[in-house]
Amino acid sequence: MLEKTKVLALIGxxxxxxxxxxxxxxxxxxxxxxxxxxxxxxxxxxxxxxxxKMPAVVWISLIALIATTPIFPGNEWIVEKTGEINFMALxxxxxxxxxxxxxxxxxxFKKLGWRIVVISLVVYTGTFLFATLFAEIVFKLQGRx
Amino acid sequence: xxxxxxxxxxxLVFVLIGEAIGVKQFNLGVGTIALFPMLYVLIMGGIVSFxxxxxxxxxxxxxxxxxxxxxxxxxxxxxxxxxxxxLPKIFDAGVSLAVQEVGHVLGTIIIGLPIALLIGMxxxxxxxTFSIDREPNLAIISEKYGADSPEGRGALxxxxxxxxxxxxxxxxxxxxLGSLGIFHPISLAMGAGVGSGSMMAAASGxxxxxxxNDAEDIALFAAAANLISTILGTYLCVFFSLPVTARLYExxxxxxxxTRKEAAK
Numbered sequence: 448m449l450e451k452t453k454v455l456a457l458i459g460x461x462x463x464x465x466x467x468x469x470x471x472x473x474x475x476x477x478x479x480x481x482x483x484x485x486x487x488x489x490x491x492x493x494x495x496x497x498x499x500k501m502p503a504v505v506w507i508s509l510i511a512l513i514a515t516t517p518i519f520p521g522n523e524w525i526v527e528k529t530g531e532i533n534f535m536a537l538x539x540x541x542x543x544x545x546x547x548x549x550x551x552x553x554x555x556f557k558k559l560g561w562r563i564v565v566i567s568l569v570v571y572t573g574t575f576l577f578a579t580l581f582a583e584i585v586f587k588l589q590g591r592x
Numbered sequence: 593x594x595x596x597x598x599x600x601x602x603x604l605v606f607v608l609i610g611e612a613i614g615v616k617q618f619n620l621g622v623g624t625i626a627l628f629p630m631l632y633v634l635i636m637g638g639i640v641s642f643x644x645x646x647x648x649x650x651x652x653x654x655x656x657x658x659x660x661x662x663x664x665x666x667x668x669x670x671x672x673x674x675x676x677x678x679l680p681k682i683f684d685a686g687v688s689l690a691v692q693e694v695g696h697v698l699g700t701i702i703i704g705l706p707i708a709l710l711i712g713m714x715x716x717x718x719x720x721t722f723s724i725d726r727e728p729n730l731a732i733i734s735e736k737y738g739a740d741s742p743e744g745r746g747a748l749x750x751x752x753x754x755x756x757x758x759x760x761x762x763x764x765x766x767x768x769l770g771s772l773g774i775f776h777p778i779s780l781a782m783g784a785g786v787g788s789g790s791m792m793a794a795a796s797g798x799x800x801x802x803x804x805n806d807a808e809d810i811a812l813f814a815a816a817a818n819l820i821s822t823i824l825g826t827y828l829c830v831f832f833s834l835p836v837t838a839r840l841y842e843x844x845x846x847x848x849x850x851t852r853k854e855a856a857k
Contacts, residue, residue: 450594451662453594454594454659454662454663455662455663455665455666457594457600458659458662458663458666459666461600461603461604461607462607462666464604464607464608465607465608465610465611465629466611468607468608468611468612469610469611469612469614469629470611483673484666484669484670484673485666485669487669487672487673488665488666488668488669491665491669492665502822502823503665504664504665504668504819504822505819505822505823507665507668507669507672508668508669508671508672508675508815508819509672510669510672511668511669511670511671511672511673511675511676512672512673512675512676512679513676514673514676515672515673515674515675515676515677516676516677516679517677519676522676522677525673526673526676526677529670529673529674532670534667534670534671534674534800534811535628535629535630535797535800535807536611537666537667537670538630538667538793538794538797539607539610539611539629539630539633540603540607540633540663541630541660541663541664541667541789541790541793542630542631542633542634542637542759542790542793542794543602543603543606543607543610543633543634543636543637544599544603544637544656544657544659544660544663545634545637545656545657545660545755545759545790546606546633546634546635546636546637546638546639546640546641547599547602547603547637547640547641547648547652547653547656548637548641548653548654548656548657548660548755549637549638549641549653549755549756550638550641550642550643550648550653551641551650551653551654551657552752552755552756553642553643553756554643555752556752556753556756559749559752559753560749562708562711562712562713562716563713563716563720563746563749563750563753564753565707565711566704566707566708566711566713566717566720566721566749566750567720567725567749567750567753567754567758568753568761569703569704569707569708569721570700570704570720570721570724570725570750571724571754571758571761571762571765571786571791572703572765573699573700573701573702573703573704574695574696574697574699574700574724574783574786575699575762575765575766575769575783575784575786575795576699576769576783577695577696577698577699577702577783578692578693578695578696578699578782578783578785578786578817579692579695579769579775579779579780579782579783580695580775580779580783581688581691581692581694581695582688582689582691582692582695582778582779582782582783583775583776583779584691585687585688585691585692586685586688586776586778586779589687589688591685592776
């Protein structure tokens, strides 16, 4: 847990610096928001060890969600501070680590046949397209847009 | 994990370079391709981890994958903090959110399974098309058929493809489909909420770049859709997707399956 906390803090710092370069938010301005985000994550992880039936990501979403709803004391301040962190800036380090882990699957990837490569493209297209299409149909039926 | 300074320093440098380059869009005539920091760092990372270069060893790559999982949690927390103030907006789109999940689940099977059979896959097709084959789905299929079964190999194959090019592909697809102007950004955002961390991040990022004015809403609805997939995903897979795919396979295979002596790998 301590190890995870340190890693989370480190990624938080990387994201704050990325947020500075990419979105012009000074690290000092971004720091409180990032501390809150790390805190939500740690609380979520803690709850996950207590009640592991629910996935960690669900716990973490729930904690962050509750802390930013109007019923939670100080929610306006929390929303304002976490709002300083651009969600794209926080996603960039994730993809960087994903890139660095890529090489380990390259050997197995080379051994795959062409069929499975084609099908995986079809599968990703299918899930994206159908979810979009179904959502769009419902919105259209409801006359939303 | 904290001790892997080499990894963290590479990530920091890449993030700074990537954010400094910023967003670039290319017009292809019919639509645009959006390039943005997430994709640059992913590609730069992929080059560094290229096995032939020997810059990183297997252990470091595995650690990077572990840190990837932890770093995604921060992203989830950030998205969660955007959900709280927007709950009325999300409940307002409740029906769409529920129905899009059906699309996520059916989408892989409806076009995946027939095409898999048409190009000559056998029982691998079940594992390959019953879901997008991320970690939880792999666990389900190996429990039912065994990891070394044809079904298990099909699932693992799609899993490996997803790791290698899933995020980039979904980002391109989302950006391109968005630029065509057929779908509303919110519908596309729900599509981007696929049940995999880096795929969702990259796809919603591409949409946010394509529709800068709707960036916040895109993150919001991608997050909501992803959360639904995470909560319901396992149950839907065990009780719906997998049995339905297996049934459909038995029914469709004699009709459109191609006869081959050796099953596809």
